[in-house]
Amino acid sequence: MTVVDPGLPATEPLREDIRLLGGILGSVVRDHEGEEIFDLVEQARVESFRVRRSEIDRGELAQLFDGIDITRAIPVIRAFSHFSLLANLAEDIHRERRRAVHVRAGEPPQDSSLASTYSKLDAARLDAATVEDLLRDALVSPVITAHPTETRRRTVSEIQSRITDLMRFRERTELDDTEIAETDAKIERQILALWQTALIRLSRLRIQDEIEVGLRYYDMSLFDVIPRINTELRAALRSRWPDADLLTRPMLRPGSWIGGDRDGNPFVTGEIVHRATNRAAQVAFTRYLADLVGLEHELSMSARLIDVDADLQALADASKDESAFRADEPFRRAVRGIRGRLSATARRMLDVVPDNTLDSPELEPYAAPQEMLDDLDLLDRSLRRTANGVIADDRLATLRQALETFGFHLSGLDMRQNSEIHEQVVAELLAWAGVHSDYASLSEDERVAILSAELETRRPLIGPRAEFSEQTAKELAIVESAADAVRTFGGGAVPNYIISMCTSVSDMLEAAVLLKEAGILDPGDAETGPSSPVGVVPLFETIDDLQQGAATLTATLSIPVYRALVTSRGDNQEVMLGYSDSNKDGGYLAANWALYRAELDLVEAARAAGIRLRLFHGRGGTVGRGGGPSYDAILAQPTGAVTGSLRITEQGEVIAAKYAEPRLARRNLETLLAATIESTLLDVEGLGDDAEPAYALLDDLAARAQAAYGALVHETPGFVEYFRMSTPVAEIGELNIGSRPASRKPTNSVYDLRAIPWVMSWSQSRVMLPGWYGVGTAFEDWVGGDADKLATLTDLYRRWPFFRTVLSNMAQVMAKSDLGLAARYSELVPDEQLRKTVFDMISTEHAKTVSMYLKITGHDGLLDDNPALARSVFNRFPYLEPLNHLQVELLRQLRAGDDREQVKRGILLTMNGLATALRNSG
Template sequence: MKISQKQSVFHNEVLTRFDLYKSLFLTLPFQRVKHTGTVLPFFSTHCEKGVDEHLAPEDIIDSFFGQYEQYVQEEDRLDFLFRIVQYIERQVVLFDAVEDSAFQTVGKADESGVLQSLFQRAQGKPELKKQIVNKLRDFSVRLVLTAHPTQFYPGPVLAIINDLIDALKGNDVPNIQLLLQQLGKTPFINKEKPTPVDEAASLAWFLENVFYKVASEIQSNIDSELEVPTEDVKQLIELGFWPGGDRDGNPNVTAESTKKVASMLRTILFRCYYRDFRLLKRRITFRGTEKYLDLLQDLFYENSFNPSDNPTDETATILENLNGVKDVLNERHGGLFVELVEDLIRKVITFGCHFTTLDIRQDSSILRKTFNYLVERHPDTAIDLEKVVSSEKDKETQIKFSELNLDYGEEADSLVVDTLEVIRLLKDIQRSGSERAAQRFIISNCQQASDILGLVQLFLWSGWKKDALTIDFVPLFETVDDLSRAAQVMRSLYTNEVYAQHVKRRGNKQTIMLGFSDSTKDGGYLMANWSIYKAKIELTAIAREYDVDLVFFDGRGGPPARGGGKTQRFYASMGKEIANEHIQLTIQGQTISSQYGSLDTARYNIEQLLHAGIISEIEQKDGDTLTTKQKEIIDQMAHESHAKFMDLRKHPLFLKYLETLSPLKQLSEVNISSRPVKRNSGKELRLEDLRAISFVTSWSQLKQNIPGFYGVGTALQWAEENNLWSYVKNLYEHSGMFKTIIDNCMMSMTKSNFDITSYMQYDATFGDFWKMLRAEYELTKQYVLKLSNSSVLMEDYPIERASILAREKIVLPLLIIQHYAIRTLLKKELPEEQETAYRKLIARTIYGVVNAGRNLA
């Protein structure tokens, strides 16, 4: 009954309202829009029928056009298909807005307010309240926004969505109609590829319109609920930022773009402050506050509209004057409007003069290249990193870490120059926004301790001093092999005297990033999840051995195949063997707009992560700490799954299938990202060079979602055949980690639809390969339903399931059009103009399909 009630509410509040409001499209004063909207239902039904009959996309499209005399010419057909795509894109926006407007009613009705309820429960239990307060003294959630190319909505469309949400909440039909008119005229695509600075500006929309308001609001509510004195307040919510700083494989990110982004973030923040300050100043018109307000007026205005080329950190000055205003209000004016000042103080404490920490990321191979270049150019500075790594045996090697200011010359490679320039630039960024403005350097593809130590030396060769090296060096372990070596790498670092001293100066805190995307591509879904979990146990044990405060930074986001899904459930179920004092994760692609695109959704998801971090320690479940036997079983299943996935990867048709039948090639033509689809872009495609996002996106466009389930069915079947099913069942029922892995797998499968590509089974080249993929899907479905005691996938999550199925229905015509265009290009020699048009058509369908999948996480 409970499930059916939820479904009924979702049907009434979302599906029915969507059907009602989408009819407004037909009333828009655009003739072509009206005509397209009239024909679209017939086209959608025709596509659904064709899929049910397992027809090829060209048969579906051609038979549809055969019913209409006006679509004889190729140009007319293409024009119609483009208009269908544009129409559905806007329907997806409307669905997003309708769903978000109903969020409080149906979105997460069974989970919303969990943080508030925990605090209320603590009011009557002093011991529980004390536990929570103690936990929050050394706890934080850091959300790091990345520029990974799976976010297709430009800023103006995001703004329309938020305005639509407000209008829909009030059933303001005239305003809704106006916004839909605006939507009809607003372009969804960029004519040119964005620069890294463009990407940063796009993501800054969320900082300015969502996080600025929500982060300080949540912090204020928590302090108020727990009655924490202002002087004891610790920042719980932190923000990180990758656009302009993440140069891993992105040839367009330079020190200059990093400088521009840092400056832009500072300017946007001060404009937020200035808007708040103007409202505050309109209310506080009392004697005694003038000198403080006048100084703040000048400071906020100048930094907002006349920013200096070399600004300094003004946080202390701002807080001193705001507190001066607060004191005057309390002492002389009965505390009138003091809450406005406290709100701005809270924001300044949270965001300082930097808004968000700008992370720098580069691949270890580039850092090695830079190190070797300087050694060759300055042979007298040569340092044997391998000896330094084993310093516990040879203490003399320690003296070879030198503090010099080495030049790099005009002949240096551009990547070498960028690395050395950004190391120097970090000092300027810290001066303008404090250490919090940019304090982390992430080493991608970190394989050995010398990768970290070499970077430390690069800083010391660039004007930095050991005792003032205000930088955290963050190794990123991502592939299955790198994850297996991670513990040994960190042991080598903790036993190195120079690095151990550096960690001590950094508050004895070490951040380690564990990436998910490439580990899925590398070893499959189950092995990726297990490798990361196992690495966390090993890394925690070593950190505790050396008394290091370990912070895990998780590269999660997007679909479950890239580590997304029900992320908060992972953090709530880490167990005693895994450090979980801080939660840090990447937020990327459509996950940003789906989970943090509006005030309601952002507030909910941040509170969920805070709650998960608190609960994982103070109300930990016994089943969340795995027994030796449970670890052995998961490990065996992971290896069975890995073997199945590796057989797939080694199949001679694996990459050819993806290149030929998916829109992989067209991903490089979509103007949403400044970086290429693959590394070594001028060379022949290799799986190791293919970016995980492109890999996962291509499978999702095929509606096969291989990275999110392949091998799981084989592993579960192996467990049953070896009389281990009762153990696996127990794991699903009692281990939050294992249950989340399986539930996220079911989410990936719910978004799969092999019927759409069933025509491929008859293909002379790829038919057997398609059947192999379908067989593993069916096997996995059989076993996850048995394990979860369900009759349909995601039965325990009826609202999310209904949302996914509704979105899949909306975009089905886009998929048919996309596959039709791909097959047309494969089968026909077309005039150049028509070939270009078909390529653009494929690219446009990619937009709509990805945007509709915003609930991938």
Template sequence: MIDQGLEHRSAAVTEMPDELRRDVRMLGSLLGQVIAEQGGEDLLADVERLRKAVIAARRGETSADEIASMVSAWEIDRAVEIARAFTCYFHLANLAEEHYRIRSLRRRDTDDAVQRESLAHAVQELGRQRVAELVRDLELHPVLTAHPTEARRRAVATAIRRVSHQLTEFNTPGRGASERDEAKRRLLEEIDLLWRTAQLRNTRLDPLDEVRTAMAAFDETLFRMVPQVYRSLDAALHDGTGAPLARPFIRFGSWIGGDRDGNPNVTAKVTREAIQIQAEHVLTALENACSRIGRTLTASAQFAPASAGLTAALAASVDHHPDLVSELATRSPREPHRQWLLFVAARIAATRRRDLDLAYRGPGELLADLRLAQDSLAASAPRQAYGELQHLIWQVETFGFHLAELEVRQHSQVHAAALEEIRAGGELSERTEEVLATIRVIAWIQDRFGVDACSRYVVSFTRSADDIAAVYELVAHALGGRPLALDVVPLFESGADLANSPRVLTGMLDIPQVQERLAAGGRRMEIMLGYSDSAKELGPAAATLRLYEAQEQLTAWAAAHGVKLRMFHGRGGALGRGGGPANRAVLAQAPGSVAGRFKVTEQGEVIFARYAHMAIARRHMEQVANAVLLASSAAVGARTAAAAERFRPLAERVARASEEAYRALTEAPGFPEWFALVSPLEEIGSLRLGSRPARRGLGAPRSLDDLRAIPWVFAWAQTRVNLPGWYGLGTGLAAVDSLEELQAAYAEWPLFNAMLDNAEMSLAKTDRSIAARYLALGGRDDFTERVLEEYDRTRTLVLRVTGHKRLLENRKVLSRAVQLRDPYVDALSHLQLRALTVLRTGEPSDHERDRLSTLLLLSVNGVAAGLQNTG
């Protein structure tokens, strides 16, 4: 059975903790039972044959050719069922690892030890007074985006959550035998349903589907996680009595339903509906929380008397809403705080229903009512004042009535074309009318939910200050001169644009509307740095250094112009798009560029990897907050600056040589066509991953400019090459004569350390022998040889510089995860290769082509589940 695959003698298994091994084996055994029941023992036997073959291949006991022969001998429908089996296995293995990680986090969270990379650890490192000072300016701003990198259907994700719940029930300590038997029966039932659930979407997601998918993370995790993080900080700052010292420092943003760059499906109507969905969810959550707290506040007036202010407010509420208040007083006699909180909950419900007689006009009014109760309780019942009620206050301060600030993004060329039409004075095109309608929707959102709900407009491919001024000119046309509180945010993506960014900002200072926004906002300005396109253009090493240099220049520019600059990092999930551990990325930023503020995109599979479970979400947020506090301290900044100064010439040699090697490959004649042949690039568009088209224009890409960064990275991950995460780095490292200097840079400079560690992770997820089979499909031996030679060079030199004997030697958990999954990813890769080979080189009938496409897409789905950070 599949669970017995863990018996092969790899380093992953020998290092696997017993409890993780137990969960994976049990889940695999139950899946094997389901497969045998639904598909027959012969299907399970074929799954086992392939499993054993790929394990043997890893040991050198069989060849890839033998595996290819086995796979090609199966009927296509049988191969499809086998692909489904391995994909389901990955979902269950991921789940088991998640549960083990949660248990490990809880074990490390002991009373006698401060957990590393936590808020308490930051206080220990920097001191309470310094952290209390830094917290005044601390702001973490994750922005959820709908970039199409989450390959799972929402139905599959929901089925996995049900399996997760039953696994928790099964593993809960103290369960009796009958309770464990029942939990195992339910586990089998849910795994059976997961097997029966179609892995592929029949229809493409529309933008509002994406909004609703993201709401699951809010409903299940984010709303409850935020006050826990604040409480962790408060506990580290003082003894927990009296008013909290921690202030709310997390703000969420969202591009889902607002990002229309290259996505014609995101319209003004969609943006309006997106904010309404968000408001419905947050108001429901606030109402439920307030009702729950109100019902528990049963303190009698004898022991917790109401303050004069609360007494007066209750009396006034009787005058305005006598029936409601009378009912509450009857249900809660002599319990003034309970009456008040239930009255507040009723007002939140009225806000959600748009009952204007009872509704709050904004979150400020709600906060005033909650603080009225808190101040009243503080005199006689401080634990109740600063307990759950404080959590609710923090939630209102964090989420408001809009949940997350909805940001709009559009391409600068769209604005230029719209202005050209408007200035010409003729009939406006549908696209230009849509641009104007979007601005009017922003104004409507601000009127309905407040300025904080939607006040940022990101301009892709900003090349000059004119691109920013164009948006403000469009605002004037759309609103007829009515004012709009709008910060237009330039997005710098290409290498040239990053280098030019300070000049653009200087030009922006001459725009009257920018001057007004700076004056109104305390000289605060936001700019966005794009990791995806810069990496696709320059290669991973050169892009890393170019982004760092841009941050240095922008930090110096801000200091010279008296501007408080916040840099918005457009990082993707995959290593080729700026991915990797977020806390390490923060510490690798240029000195002075963080200054207590970190704003970053969170997308696709990353949202669910980081925010699907409370313990993991809280740990992630604490790690990032810890890194922001440390990176904002003078001591850490000085160390980083000294290392950057010492190793800058070395890094420039690495970047220059790596970029030359990268461009020599990607800009070579015929490379885009070759890439389309050796990867499932064309078919990825059929996966219906999201509402946004995979590329600009139609047909095969004629250049990489035609191709968006996400499918570029996603397709390379499928080929097991992972080229965007490492290509060119080996040539770059080889350009430096001194290994000792490279090793010193790795040890002392966080940027260089993170760059090599991320490349090492990407190399570890590369399989050379399978990659060679994909590359051979393109019929260009020169390209294949160049890629494999650079892989060998990069792998060798990365290991020399890091001093590791094997990839990921110093990252035990990740190494175990990769090695555990590798054989099963291999199985799916061989199934995918069978389909891709026939589709590229054969002449299948229409029916065969349809079934082969299904096989290919199922394998794409499964490989994505196995590799995890793919897009």
């Protein structure tokens, strides 16, 4: 079949950029690796495109690498990996180019932009009271997680950023031939540096390194972008509803799991929690102090030339600045006083004092960010009184916005631990205190009674001479470190305590007891009641847990002491939904429907209990872990599931893809805000009175899909062996992309394997199984050749955002699958019968799923509704082909006994290159 280039005229500038960057890379390869390697790279490139055009069989290309020596393989792998990275860069620039074309053409704002959202809100004519109620406690929080599959080193990211800037300069500046040549030479120097920079780390990332990786995005983009968006959003909404009290706090506030998520990660300790919170605060203080230095330079107004109001004069005098050079410069003296107080605050709070601090022992530290904000607001008012509003709107406004958003803590660090660990720790505490010697033996009702009683008294379970097991001592140290962060930086420093595998009321109360023992949760008394700056958040992960989630929440809220705690938190309760384990448990369609059903049930449970529900979506980068376009995913939530608030994990390659530079960050953050506001204020579900029949139909389809998935993954003898042999899952454990082990514990069970290596392995082998398997059988069996039933599914696809998004995301991941390449990986399975049995099941289901998708949607191809991805697949995927073939060959060599370090490194390089090219592989 001939593959046709989608959107040829629109993609020509993209292809020109790819040709330019690829040509420079080729020259670098020739100059530094020699003609033989260059010729092999070129031959592989040409043959890959011939495979796409069906001019040669894939096996002919694979023969190029049969028995290849590792010294020749590695530069070829590096060449195609670097090309993928440069192609990503070109695609990002092209998306900017296309958006600019739409704007210049005067077209309406594109969906997922705030400008488009404002237009929709204007058309809806909502009343102020409704908007104020629905946006009360509004929050959108992208949360960078503790186990990123971000495979790029910081050095590589920085080089890529410089190439991006040069490519933009080349396109947007009128250059003569000489200037173009000079710019191309600069690009060549960067690509040369990239070629000579190692792509993978020699050692595994430590959590300390992950903390630094997460924090670097603040200086790269988030510090500049987030406060500005918050200010613009507040102004836009208040201008529409001036009588409503809207967004009293910034709506966009980021979070992190890096250093607080200890579920299955033995390397998280109390010291790590302290480091994570303290380093985050240090990043914030460093930025504030640098901005204050800038303000000192800029605010040089003389009292001889302007009128100085009494408030400003008082702030200037309070600085204790007696320099004769600034005697008539009240703004400078005032700023210096603010810097002195912030310096004193930094010395009191931080382990390492940042640059630009002042030694002003006579100045008191700020007790809270609001005190500093009050001083900055005073500066702002004084500037405006002296007709200097344009100056106030620059650096000072940026600093005020940043301080309001980030406070002294920068971002909220969530704590997370498995409920099994909580049970063991609490049992030991109760035994030590003489409350009960065998907590584990108690029934659920008995546990709840004991835990409730403990939450109602300030009496601690831990005495000064208490002796505990290593595990319990470690857990207590971690929670105590979180308490110290809250005391130092405020409640925003550690906003949530998340309970993995939460299945019962006692699971919830055990976490609350640990918070109480650390002094975070105050049981209060008869007059005040309990309170806690840290919320207890259940995480429902498996399909069974999702189905029982609402019942668990309702039962917990029926416990008086817990309900009183929720009341003290403004009747707000957060619930986290896990996408990864539910998918691994029951397959793509069953997991997505279980999540939707869980949200429906949780919304009803919250309504019945009179509380405000906030959902936290634990999505990964891949469709198999809840990934896909954020805007569509949020709009696909049930009515009432997004009540002005949304938290969502960001992980893997998508962190850099979304936040590596300001323009990308703004675009992606706008998407989260736009979708949250629209889902909250507008009717987006679209089913109306047909909801219940649609829900019943999805119940049926999900059950069929889960059965088909289970028949392969959980019931086929030898399936785990097939998975381990036909994918690089064992080798992924050696890829230095994160600090935590690949499995929660030593096991051969799919259930205990972490979702990242599970999904990443299928992505590397181009099967992409978690993103589609079982769906085709479910649809085909239900339709059964009945045209009316098929028409029902088509109607749902057109009217129901959830169903449309599920199918669209599935089509996207299937477009990245390639069963021809997957067949090459299956040859790594020694058992011929097992290989044939499992691969036949996979290929049969793949064909069914593609066929049913096309019938339901009426599309001619998988990517008809996603032209941007269609262009990407057309332009770039032939360059992935050599990486897959080389990975298979090196896996074969390694498993045949060639365990040289270079062979292992070559495999890791292929993983890195494929992850970069696929952009959402884990």
